Amino acid sequence: MSSFTFVPAACAFGSAWTHWHRVFASTKAFSFIDYMIRLPAYGAVIGAWFGAWPMPLDWERPWQEWPICVSYGAMAGYLMGLVASSVCIIFHNRRQQHLKGE
DSSP states (O other): OHHHHHHHHHHHHTTOHHHHHHHHTOSSOOSHHHHHHHHHHHHHHHHHHHHTTTTTTOTTSGGGSHHHHHHHHHHHHHHHHHHHHHHHHHHHHHHHHHHHHO
16 A cells, blocks of 8 residues: 555655645645646555455455455555546646647
């Protein structure tokens, strides 16, 4: 989970607390890097949370053991966050080009 949430932010921002606070505590993204860091991290956390739901249903299945479904949920959420961040970046760039054109 930390490789999906902490490592990309640490590589992009280092130890600058203002950047960490801007990305994870603010509700508005200011640049494409904010989208690239924030949305996949949120997706991984939410995906892990949704991945934990099938665990109490039946422990007899091998795919429902403790770390497996949470890990798969985190990976799926991270991938969905990557897709969402790509879409947001495309729309953000198109909006910027449209505003510059007028």
